[in-house]
Amino acid sequence: MRSLWRIAQTALCEWENALRSRRALVLLLLYLAAAVLCMNGTISVLGKMETELVRVLRLPDSGQAGVVSETLWKSKSFRNMIAAGVDDRLVFEDISKRHPVELLYAWFAFFCAPLLVVLVSGTRVAEDLRTGVARYMLVRTSRLEWSLGKYAGQALMIACALAVSAVGAWCVALYRLPAATAGRLFLPMLGWGASAWFYSLAWLGLALGLSHLTRSAMRATAFGILGIGVFEVLPHFFPEVEAILPSGARLGLWRTSFTPQAVAVFHLATLGLVYFMAGAAVFARRDA
């Protein structure tokens, strides 16, 4: 219990400091801006696509993006096209029940989450070791408690970033789509933010685990970006390793039923902890 208490205190300390950090603030604002611009841009592109598709497929034109997209979504030819792209029948069936605008946000959140995590959180341990901040903490808490506190604090930070970006993206949807449609999208978009957060836990474990190996923030960031690249490319050459990579559990979060989602969440959280603990184990044996 005492350990849990110290982890919680370290997490709160980390979260408070991260929230006040200029670097984190700039990155969060950039992420929010990216979410807003992405949403705005894709709605515009969608509108143009719709116009074109309406002409080619001879569908009735409602004149507004999103509304037409739902119609598109339900058309057989369009569904066949998307199903071929998703390459997973169950996932396709689940996402075909969703509104395309919320899927746009989901795609953005999932695509950018690893990068967000590496840029915002990947430097935190290395930076504290370089500046000596860690030394003030490590005479008050054990190394493992400190590391786990950093993980929890950064997980909280990423949750805030994803929540803010979901709200920002929803505001764009509210502005660009009919109010009734946008109103229905608020909770689903927050839900996708939550799914992206679970997905980010694995990457957070990787980024912070790697951050334990160096005292240089630049090197920690480079390690993180390299890690993303390797983890994304590896399954293309060795499909059997996908089970121990975040991509192996990612699709479960796109399902709507509880069981595959819960399995995916457990899988990703476990992967994150394993990556993280590997870094923390190395740190436990070295000088702080």
Place this chain on the structure above:
Amino acid sequence: MTGFALETRNLVKRYGRRRVLDGFTLAVPRGAVLGLVGANGAGKTTWMMTVAGLLRPASGTIDILGGGPFDAAIHAGRLALLPQDSELPLEATPTGLFYRFGRLQGLSAETARRSAAEVLKAVNLADRAKSSIRSLSHGMRTRVRVAQCFLGNPELVLLDEPLNGLDPLEADRLRRFLRARAGKQTIVISSHNLHDVEQLCTHVAFVENGKVVRMDTMSALTRGRSLESVFLEQAGERPEADELSPAERLVAKLKERGLTCVTAESCTGGGVGSAITAVPGSSAVFLGGVISYANEVKRDVLGVPQEVLDVHGAVSPECAERMASGARNLLKADLAVSLTGIAGPDGGSAEKPVGLVWFGLATKDGVRTEKMVFSGDRASVRAQAVDHALGLLLSAV
């Protein structure tokens, strides 16, 4: 429970092939203020970091407060460290950070808040408690770093160069703060400033090439000499004349010239005589002194005329002149120095402010006087007056 707050035995720490700690053995008595003295690279910082669990030793044993090597479950809140060249989180505020530190140490929310406010007040930063650390000056950040060591009154405090980068006023304030802690906590101070170590510490350990080569109480180690001269002697270097204290230089010069001296002191109450007699062998050159604190003693013993005291006052050039000549004649010495002044905090006036001290120097050629106005508190004025009197005597030898 042993009588030691901290014991390390044969501690070895390597960086590559270099043994930075090479059998570092040291026992710090409970309640002591121990100064770690040694050249750059001697291993002082490495030892502190190793004790605090930040560096992994290759071999050796550590016993902190009877609980073995550092373990957060046992020692969090009982051991504090001021690491050298380590920043605090720039985005945090001292209050917020100290509250979290206090909570981590196991203090209740209320105690953590109170302790944070107390230590920040003690280092004169109460008004900046809610500013971000980024906005504080270098000296202020140093004071915050020192203050965090005293949150919750830990039993053992390790301070690595605590006074580096402080202006003289704040350094003095911090010295007094640390001195007030003596006996209540065990404190280990690593410093290159031997004057600070001499002022603050009850015990000293000399560190060379990763091991302790000598450790004792301050008085047993120095025996009236300055710590600096003992340190240089330990290091195998004969102190140069300008590395000796003024009193040591004075005694050496008086011996060289075959001269004697005496003192007539008022506001310093024998401080000049005390400084001279602290030097071994001073009996050959120092005959004695008169502490003429009361006007009656100035008049009856030193022969200062009552008229001088009535017309000019005890703090006057006329009085200093008569005191010096009276002492020289009375004790039959070659040189006499006198001083009379207002050390404060009360007794000053527009004409004769606190800090005013008149000096007299009597030689075979006559008497000359000097006026000085010192700043600082009573102790500081008295200390400066003693130094100046020794300087006057030195100038006459």
